[in-house]
Amino acid sequence: MRYASAEVRKQFFIDMFTRDISLEDCVLDLIGNSLDSYLLKHAISVSELIFGPDATNGARKPGRIDVTCTENQIKVVDTCGGISRERAMKDVFCFGHDEDDPVGKLGAYGVGMKRALFKIGNKFDIVSRTATEGFEVSLNLQEWAEKKEWKIPITFVEGADSEAKAGTSITITELHEEVALRIREGGVPRNILNDAATTYPYFLDRCVKLRIDGNDVPPRPIPFGESDGVIRAAREKFEQSNVKVTLAASVAPGQRMAEQAGWYILCNGRVVVDANKDDLTGWASDLASFQPKYRSFVGLASFESDDPLRLPWTTTKRDINRESGVFIRARSLMATMSKPILTFLNSQYPSDPNAEVGDIRDAVEGVQPVSFRDIASRSPSGFLYTPPKKKAKTNDWVRFQASITSLDKVRHHVRRPSLSASDVGKLAFDHYVKTECADD
Amino acid sequence: MIIDALQRLATAGFPIFDYQYTGFGAIYFVDFIMLHKLLGMNRLLSLEQDKSLENRVSFNKPFSCVDIKMVPASSEIPSLSRDIRHIVWLDYDGVLRKDFLSDIQSAITVLPAGSILLVTVDVEPPEDYDYKQVDPDFDSSKNVLGPKQWKRYFEHHASGYLGLGLSEGDFGKSELLQRSIEVLKGAFTRSIVARPELEFLPMFHFDYRDSHRMLTMGGMIAGPTERRLLRASTIDAAIYYRGDFGTQPFEINVPRLTRKERVYLDREMPCPDGWSPKEFDLDPDKARQYREIYRFLPAFAEILL
Numbered sequence: 001m002r003y004a005s006a007e008v009r010k011q012f013f014i015d016m017f018t019r020d021i022s023l024e025d026c027v028l029d030l031i032g033n034s035l036d037s038y039l040l041k042h043a044i045s046v047s048e049l050i051f052g053p054d055a056t057n058g059a060r061k062p063g064r065i066d067v068t069c070t071e072n073q074i075k076v077v078d079t080c081g082g083i084s085r086e087r088a089m090k091d092v093f094c095f096g097h098d099e100d101d102p103v104g105k106l107g108a109y110g111v112g113m114k115r116a117l118f119k120i121g122n123k124f125d126i127v128s129r130t131a132t133e134g135f136e137v138s139l140n141l142q143e144w145a146e147k148k149e150w151k152i153p154i155t156f157v158e159g160a161d162s163e164a165k166a167g168t169s170i171t172i173t174e175l176h177e178e179v180a181l182r183i184r185e186g187g188v189p190r191n192i193l194n195d196a197a198t199t200y201p202y203f204l205d206r207c208v209k210l211r212i213d214g215n216d217v218p219p220r221p222i223p224f225g226e227s228d229g230v231i232r233a234a235r236e237k238f239e240q241s242n243v244k245v246t247l248a249a250s251v252a253p254g255q256r257m258a259e260q261a262g263w264y265i266l267c268n269g270r271v272v273v274d275a276n277k278d279d280l281t282g283w284a285s286d287l288a289s290f291q292p293k294y295r296s297f298v299g300l301a302s303f304e305s306d307d308p309l310r311l312p313w314t315t316t317k318r319d320i321n322r323e324s325g326v327f328i329r330a331r332s333l334m335a336t337m338s339k340p341i342l343t344f345l346n347s348q349y350p351s352d353p354n355a356e357v358g359d360i361r362d363a364v365e366g367v368q369p370v371s372f373r374d375i376a377s378r379s380p381s382g383f384l385y386t387p388p389k390k391k392a393k394t395n396d397w398v399r400f401q402a403s404i405t406s407l408d409k410v411r412h413h414v415r416r417p418s419l420s421a422s423d424v425g426k427l428a429f430d431h432y433v434k435t436e437c438a439d440d
Numbered sequence: 441m442i443i444d445a446l447q448r449l450a451t452a453g454f455p456i457f458d459y460q461y462t463g464f465g466a467i468y469f470v471d472f473i474m475l476h477k478l479l480g481m482n483r484l485l486s487l488e489q490d491k492s493l494e495n496r497v498s499f500n501k502p503f504s505c506v507d508i509k510m511v512p513a514s515s516e517i518p519s520l521s522r523d524i525r526h527i528v529w530l531d532y533d534g535v536l537r538k539d540f541l542s543d544i545q546s547a548i549t550v551l552p553a554g555s556i557l558l559v560t561v562d563v564e565p566p567e568d569y570d571y572k573q574v575d576p577d578f579d580s581s582k583n584v585l586g587p588k589q590w591k592r593y594f595e596h597h598a599s600g601y602l603g604l605g606l607s608e609g610d611f612g613k614s615e616l617l618q619r620s621i622e623v624l625k626g627a628f629t630r631s632i633v634a635r636p637e638l639e640f641l642p643m644f645h646f647d648y649r650d651s652h653r654m655l656t657m658g659g660m661i662a663g664p665t666e667r668r669l670l671r672a673s674t675i676d677a678a679i680y681y682r683g684d685f686g687t688q689p690f691e692i693n694v695p696r697l698t699r700k701e702r703v704y705l706d707r708e709m710p711c712p713d714g715w716s717p718k719e720f721d722l723d724p725d726k727a728r729q730y731r732e733i734y735r736f737l738p739a740f741a742e743i744l745l
Binding site: 234236240285286287325328329331332333335336337339340343344379380381382383384 | 514515516517519522546549600634635636
């Protein structure tokens with residue numbers, strides 16, 4: 001029997017699989033690893049973060065993550081607990097996870113850190129300390145790529161001595177030219193800040209404080225709205241293949257830009273897709289195409305699992321695997337939930353100019369913020385708009401066409417040549433009522 | 441026939457009287473009256489999207505247990521209770537449209553197992569339709585409507601459900617029934633795929649004409665328990681039952697008969713094959729057609745007061 005080579009080549013990982021992810025998303029993956037360390041260390045479930053009470057950490061001290069970004073180096077330093085030597089030896093530097101490896105909530109594929117290191121620079125230094133033990137790794141990528149063996153030299157160092165100081169520092173230097181160029185071009189730290197704010201809103205300030213180049217990153221939560229007794233959000237839940245899915249859709253409060261509208265998809269608390277308005281979430285196929293009049297629409301789909309491989313995210317964690325069975329089912333529900341909301345938002349702009357839309361527009365303006373947690377805690381139901389009870393009409397519109405000759409006759413008669421046509425009509429109407437109709 | 445089917449299901453163990461029926465009662469509420477009187481159903485919801493009919497619909501409400509909501513099906517279906525089972529009959533009076541397919545998807549997505557969905561559509565060429573929406577070159581003053589425009593119509597409203605390689609010839613007037621069957625079948629199948637623990641079991645497949653040729657298809661959203669109960673029922677013995685949408689639909693042909701002729705025929709029903717009445721001329725085929733539907737025909741009467 002002959003055999004063809006199926007060798008894994010280092011150059012593939014260094015040059016090729018780094019192309020499908022942006023620099024900013026690489027840094028987000030490193031931040032995600034720090035978050036994962038914190039979640040593991042404190043045994044925090046994602047459900048607790050998203051659906052738990054808003055109370056502060058209590059006895060738990062928040063972790064810190066500091067990211068600095070210059071054209072010479074990118075550095076991510078955290079106090080999120082550190083990595084054990086055992087994990088460093090057996091798992092952290094492998095591509096992919098073994099069945100027995102402990103898996104975090106945000107790290108699914110075992111590639112995020114490696115891909116980030118390879119993408120960003122030629123040299124990296126990692127120092128990680130738990131309270132009791134630590135290790136150091138320094139590597140020159142090109143030198144490593146020239147060797148056949150798939151091993152990385154590691155040195156054991158002392159631990160951090162306290163839980164508060166336990167954490168990991170990753171420093172990447174000898175940045176690749178295209179990375180340095182992007183940083184020189186400007187905007188990368190701001191992009192990372194904005195992306196982190198919108199990607200990790202359920203983690204920031206709840207379990208970690210994040211800073212980019214010394215600037216605090218406040219979370220940007222996804223706003224939901226309801227109006228007591230008038231507008232009630234849609235919500236659905238199901239569980240499939242060990243993935244818990246929670247869906248909510250409603251009208252967002254306040255003035256909204258179209259860019260903010262659409263479906264947000266979370267996997268284990270990380271926002272993977274934000275403000276989606278295309279076919280991924282049913283727009284232009286199961287739903288109408290997005291239009292600015294739908295700018296108040298907001299939907300959130302949360303997928304949660306102890307096994308992150310079951311979640312429907314791609315390896316970049318910026319898109320969804322459309323072949324995922326649990327996503328196919330969720331997407332169907334998302335479209336169903338969205339339709340009544342779009343019908344409601346459509347009704348603000350009726351084709352009949354005489355239709356009364358005041359109640360609907362008042363309802364949209366009266367929407368108040370409500371948390372995803374509160375919506376998700378109720379049993380499944382569709383979107384509901386309850387119009388206020390109609391007050392008896394006391395006024396109505398009078399509209400008709402009149403010849404200009406007749407209008408001018410009235411204007412001449414009352415000696416007000418510049419009287420508008422509607423005022424002429426009102427004058428004539430009032431005159432008739434006064435002179436011909438008996439008082440009630 | 442629907443009533444007959446539901447009675448058979450009730451006998452098999454489906455608590456039909458506890459189901460909620462949601463339909464488009466309009467101002468006549470025919471189905472609501474029959475379901476309440478013959479099956480004892482009390483959860484009845486009529487949807488009407490034409491708000492100008494509100495007063496008339498309310499006035500004609502037949503029983504206090506009938507709720508009326510002046511909203512389209514798309515707004516109400518997502519809110520149907522998940523704690524009870526439903527019979528939903530989307531009795532559209534028009535040719536297939538995108539929003540019909542959207543309603544089917546919503547219903548199959550949310551309704552719990554044991555629920556029954558029926559859909560009725562017109563299978564004549566769409567009339568009163570602005571064909572410029574689907575064929576910008578169409579000029580009603582010069583062009584005659586035909587398969588080209590009907591193909592464009594179906595592609596606009598249901599392209600995701602049409603087979604590949606269809607030509608204009610596949611959209612001739614006589615082919616629209618088959619195209620509609622394919623689209624509805626596709627809509628049922630695609631929608632249930634998202635719920636891998638359930639299946640959509642076909643039950644109803646009717647082809648009939650009143651003023652227009654109409655198609656009704658429907659079935660049950662079923663898990664293993666519902667499948668077992670359905671199989672154990674007598675519904676598969678019913679002449680109208682269709683457990684596979686690939687078979688020919690049940691054609692409802694109602695022979696034109698006088699009341700006197702019907703009384704005479706009823707005495708001989710069920711008649712053997714090939715039988716025809718001696719007292720008046722009636723083709724054996726028409727007698728057979730009558731035999732298939734006599735049990736389900738209402739008796740109408742005109743009274744001169």
